[in-house]
Amino acid sequence: MMQRRRVDVVVIGAGPAGSMAAAELAKRGLKVLLVDKRSQVGVPVRCAEGVGKVGLMRYFAIRPQWISAETDTVRLYAPNGDYLQLNQGMQGLILNRRVFDADLAKWAAEAGAQLCLQTYACGLLMDRGWVRGAQLQGPKGRLSVRAKLIIAADGVESRVARWAGVDTTLALKDVESCAQYLMGGLELDPPRCEFYFGRQVAPGGYAWIFPKGLSRANVGVGISGNYAGRRTAKEYLDDFVARVVPGGEKMGFVTGGVPVSRVLKKVYGPGLLIVGDAARQSNPLSGGGIIPALEAGRLAARVAVQALAEDDLSERSLCRYQKAWNQSLGQSYARHYRLKEAVTRLPDKTLNATARTLRATEPHRLTLFQIFMTALRNRPSLILDIRHLFRSREPD
Amino acid sequence: MIVFRQELCDHCGTCVSVCPQDAIVLYEKKIQLVSERCDGCRRCLIVCPVRAVEVQE
Numbered sequence: 001m002m003q004r005r006r007v008d009v010v011v012i013g014a015g016p017a018g019s020m021a022a023a024e025l026a027k028r029g030l031k032v033l034l035v036d037k038r039s040q041v042g043v044p045v046r047c048a049e050g051v052g053k054v055g056l057m058r059y060f061a062i063r064p065q066w067i068s069a070e071t072d073t074v075r076l077y078a079p080n081g082d083y084l085q086l087n088q089g090m091q092g093l094i095l096n097r098r099v100f101d102a103d104l105a106k107w108a109a110e111a112g113a114q115l116c117l118q119t120y121a122c123g124l125l126m127d128r129g130w131v132r133g134a135q136l137q138g139p140k141g142r143l144s145v146r147a148k149l150i151i152a153a154d155g156v157e158s159r160v161a162r163w164a165g166v167d168t169t170l171a172l173k174d175v176e177s178c179a180q181y182l183m184g185g186l187e188l189d190p191p192r193c194e195f196y197f198g199r200q201v202a203p204g205g206y207a208w209i210f211p212k213g214l215s216r217a218n219v220g221v222g223i224s225g226n227y228a229g230r231r232t233a234k235e236y237l238d239d240f241v242a243r244v245v246p247g248g249e250k251m252g253f254v255t256g257g258v259p260v261s262r263v264l265k266k267v268y269g270p271g272l273l274i275v276g277d278a279a280r281q282s283n284p285l286s287g288g289g290i291i292p293a294l295e296a297g298r299l300a301a302r303v304a305v306q307a308l309a310e311d312d313l314s315e316r317s318l319c320r321y322q323k324a325w326n327q328s329l330g331q332s333y334a335r336h337y338r339l340k341e342a343v344t345r346l347p348d349k350t351l352n353a354t355a356r357t358l359r360a361t362e363p364h365r366l367t368l369f370q371i372f373m374t375a376l377r378n379r380p381s382l383i384l385d386i387r388h389l390f391r392s393r394e395p396d
Numbered sequence: 397m398i399v400f401r402q403e404l405c406d407h408c409g410t411c412v413s414v415c416p417q418d419a420i421v422l423y424e425k426k427i428q429l430v431s432e433r434c435d436g437c438r439r440c441l442i443v444c445p446v447r448a449v450e451v452q453e
Binding site for chain 2: 179
């Protein structure tokens with residue numbers, strides 16, 4: 001049986017981007033429907049759960065329950081096993097996203113958003129190219145919801161934007177195919193985040209070990225989509241675990257895709273805003289997606305409030321969100337993308353030579369810039385690959 | 397013909413993200429191919445972290 005409803009905004013996806021947008025909209029008195037296909041928000045999360053503390057503090061007063069572990073120490077491993085250690089006082093958090101995501105959705109609901117779980121989007125209501133609502137499938141049957149605005153926060157597996165005519169398909173080179181174990185019986189002392197690079201370890205990506213406290217760690221591998229044809233991420237992960245953490249106990253397993261693409265030309269349509277992984281807004285160099293999701297959710301909500309007040313959901317009105325995104329993280333991510341393209345082409349011998357050159361440097365004096373400049377000296381052709389970074393204005 | 401192996405699939409949706417034809421529907425615990433839309437490009441198979449996709453004749 002078909003139910004019909006009318007709201008101001010439907011937010012599709014209750015991850016960090018969707019819950020952030022829904023909460024900000026609901027706080028301003030708008031009628032918001034927030035839906036998620038899962039039975040429980042935050043379960044599962046496909047995420048290494050690492051985030052910068054300062055970055056997260058821009059959005060929230062951090063709750064201790066969100067934190068599995070905390071560290072300011074990073075180790076970068078070259079293919080030959082040499083590593084560089086950074087202790088820069090930049091605090092990193094490993095989140096318990098099961099709690100974090102649940103809190104964000106709960107806050108959206110407490111602000112007045114209606115949260116509907118086990119609810120899929122199966123189509124959009126369109127009228128002459130304009131998005132006018134969404135067709136949903138819930139546990140009680142079909143739901144047709146008319147809305148002035150749809151916010152597509154449906155993650156890496158997003159389809160909603162495509163239904164509105166915005167093609168968000170990822171090229172193989174612009175996605176990381178990832179697999180991760182939650183492992184126990186691992187002591188990382190001092191607690192630190194480890195990144196492993198190399199053709200054999202993780203072609204076009206990296207392996208990671210992020211502490212989760214209580215002798216546990218997220219141990220994962222991401223490989224570039226265009227290296228994934230022969231061997232899977234899971235095969236690379238199993239090799240990595242056998243070699244680096246053979247004593248660990250596998251407690252959980254999860255797979256995922258991470259966008260590492262250019263900024264999309266359009267993260268909006270008439271009556272539509274796209275946020276988070278659905279908009280391919282994750283950091284193309286690190287793959288980090290939590291902060292850009294929160295930022296996009298906040299920016300989208302801000303533009304949406306204004307657009308709804310003006311009753312103008314046209315593309316000309318909503319492109320303010322695109323501009324806001326580009327001025328915020330978008331412009332630095334455009335540079336990060338070119339850096340990603342260059343760095344993923346570095347041969348193992350350059351990574352080894354870079355580590356060897358810098359090994360003698362005091363950890364607290366070692367910066368990412370220094371690492372990069374050393375890589376550059378080892379492989380001068382890198383400058384050709386990244387010459388665009390040194391232009392004063394990006395053309396796109 | 398592209399076939400999903402339900403027992404291997406972890407429902408991560410990486411395949412969906414690279415499908416140029418919007419030919420994959422992902423539910424919370426099930427994945428489905430819309431075969432009329434599939435053009436056999438195999439990007440889904442390539443990118444799957446556990447190779448839960450195969451080609452059957």
